[in-house]
Amino acid sequence: MDKYVCSMCGYIYDPKQGDMDNGIPPGTKFEDFPDDWKCPGCGASKEKFKKMRT
Amino acid sequence: MKPIEIAKDIYDVGVNDWNIRDFHGYSTYQGTSYNAFLIVDEKIALIDTVKKEFSDQLLENIAKIVDPKKIDYVISNHTEMDHSGSLPRVMHKIGEDKPLYCSKMGLKNLSRHFSQKWNYHGIANGEELSLGKRTLTFLETRMLHWPDNMFTYVKEDKILFSSDAFGQHYAGYEKFDDQIGDSIMPHAKKYFANILLLYSPLILKLLEKVTELGLEIDMICPDHGIIWRKDPGKIINAYAKWSSQAPEKKAVVVYDTMWHSTEAMAEAIAQGIVDEGVIARPIHIRSSHRSEIMTEVLDAAAVIVGSPTINNQLFPTVSDFLTYMKGLKPKNKIGAAFGSYGWSGESVKLINQELEAMKFDIIDPGVKIQYIPDQDGINACYELGKKIGKAIKG
Ligand SMILES: Cc1cc2nc3c(=O)[nH]c(=O)nc-3n(C[C@H](O)[C@H](O)[C@H](O)COP(=O)(O)O)c2cc1C
Ligand SMILES: [Fe+2]
Ligand SMILES: [Fe+2]
Numbered sequence: 001m002d003k004y005v006c007s008m009c010g011y012i013y014d015p016k017q018g019d020m021d022n023g024i025p026p027g028t029k030f031e032d033f034p035d036d037w038k039c040p041g042c043g044a045s046k047e048k049f050k051k052m053r054t
Numbered sequence: 055m056k057p058i059e060i061a062k063d064i065y066d067v068g069v070n071d072w073n074i075r076d077f078h079g080y081s082t083y084q085g086t087s088y089n090a091f092l093i094v095d096e097k098i099a100l101i102d103t104v105k106k107e108f109s110d111q112l113l114e115n116i117a118k119i120v121d122p123k124k125i126d127y128v129i130s131n132h133t134e135m136d137h138s139g140s141l142p143r144v145m146h147k148i149g150e151d152k153p154l155y156c157s158k159m160g161l162k163n164l165s166r167h168f169s170q171k172w173n174y175h176g177i178a179n180g181e182e183l184s185l186g187k188r189t190l191t192f193l194e195t196r197m198l199h200w201p202d203n204m205f206t207y208v209k210e211d212k213i214l215f216s217s218d219a220f221g222q223h224y225a226g227y228e229k230f231d232d233q234i235g236d237s238i239m240p241h242a243k244k245y246f247a248n249i250l251l252l253y254s255p256l257i258l259k260l261l262e263k264v265t266e267l268g269l270e271i272d273m274i275c276p277d278h279g280i281i282w283r284k285d286p287g288k289i290i291n292a293y294a295k296w297s298s299q300a301p302e303k304k305a306v307v308v309y310d311t312m313w314h315s316t317e318a319m320a321e322a323i324a325q326g327i328v329d330e331g332v333i334a335r336p337i338h339i340r341s342s343h344r345s346e347i348m349t350e351v352l353d354a355a356a357v358i359v360g361s362p363t364i365n366n367q368l369f370p371t372v373s374d375f376l377t378y379m380k381g382l383k384p385k386n387k388i389g390a391a392f393g394s395y396g397w398s399g400e401s402v403k404l405i406n407q408e409l410e411a412m413k414f415d416i417i418d419p420g421v422k423i424q425y426i427p428d429q430d431g432i433n434a435c436y437e438l439g440k441k442i443g444k445a446i447k448g
Contacts, residue, residue, distance in 0.1 A: 008201060010158065010159045010194075010196055010201055011196070021255065042197055
């Protein structure tokens with residue numbers, strides 16, 4: 001499962017952790033978010049996210 | 055304004071903008087200041103700059119202390135142009151190759167505003183920079199209120215350079231909390247309500263983090279307004295309170311009106327609320343600036359919104375207010391709508407839709423009255439006010 005970073009604000013989504021503050025349970029893949037999903041950090045759209053190199 | 059030594063060898067070299075009354079759409083009836091800080095140690099660092107039109111004043115202020123060319127490092131805590139606007143002049147003056155420290159998002163954002171060729175150093179969160187006797191620690195405060203924001207902390211002096219956080223739009227010769235007293239608090243509150251409210255959850259986390267890190271703070275230097283040195287805990291506690299969004303026993307009745315019918319309704323509603331022993335205030339939108347209204351909304355338990363119907367729509371200033379309020383994401387609010395109409399009467403429904411989208415607790419379908427409210431209509435409004443007052447009392 002890949003981590004993704006928002007190129008607009010730097011918010012990092014880690015699927016292992018999820019983001020319960022924003023209602024995303026651990027284990028949820030970034031790829032499974034709906035297309036109209038918005039960055040919980042700044043509101044940018046999903047295509048602004050980049051896969052993080054590990 | 056001449057430079058002020060705020061601690062040994064640390065100066066505020068910023069400027070007062072006495073005459074600004076509209077700061078990107080925020081009403082600044084007592085102007086504002088752009089604070090910038092010069093630390094003179096074995097190495098010399100400048101923390102933030104000022105708005106572009108004040109570049110000369112900034113450089114003159116610096117020159118009263120040291121030759122600007124001697125500056126070794128520039129720190130940019132925030133990309134917004136009220137603090138970065140003088141960077142081009144400063145970098146030109148001190149040497150374009152001087153290191154410019156900022157957050158990683160700052161690096162991206164500054165490059166979108168200014169030269170991409172500057173000697174940027176995008177810090178890692180928590181990174182330190184030694185000036186000799188003093189150490190700067192950079193702490194990212196992402197999305198407070200831009201992606202690039204960071205704090206710079208000087209552990210030896212226990213001073214936090216907090217960028218926009220804890221700031222207030224106020225221009226004055228007083229530069230410290232002990233010189234101005236409590237009259238600064240409404241400005242701090244207004245700043246929070248209009249710039250930071252939507253980031254309340256992040257602020258609560260940040261305050262926890264500061265406690266966790268055991269950061270000792272003797273002085274908070276924001277980039278606008280006065281410096282907190284007598285009691286930095288006061289503004290920190292105020293931020294904790296405002297970001298918790300625990301409402302006061304208070305309501306605001308915000309409306310606009312064409313022929314005073316919606317206005318009469320607003321006053322009857324406010325009267326009903328007050329008669330329940332709750333503070334209430336009717337606010338006519340076109341007589342108040344939206345940033346003032348938001349300041350009242352911040353700690354209100356209920357926001358009651360009224361509009362006449364015009365061309366099947368809301369009165370435009372009511373939409374303006376609702377759009378503005380929605381973006382600032384107020385929480386824990388009771389809501390209700392009211393309005394006078396002539397024939398189609400869409401306004402109450404439209405307001406309710408907006409309040410629902412903001413997750414307000416809509417405790418009544420609202421009151422709509424055709425043309426001029428008669429006594430029954432006024433009574434209905436008054437009763438709505440009583441219902442709201444009771445709900446606030448809990
Ligand atoms: C208080 C404030 C809030 C902002 N909020 C957002 C935002 O939510 N999303 C965004 O993309 N940009 C936001 N911005 C950034 C502005 O859109 C950006 O600075 C833009 O370049 C301003 O354009 P202008 O020069 O035409 O005013 C915000 C700026 C300010 C001052
Ligand atoms: Fe800002
Ligand atoms: Fe600012």
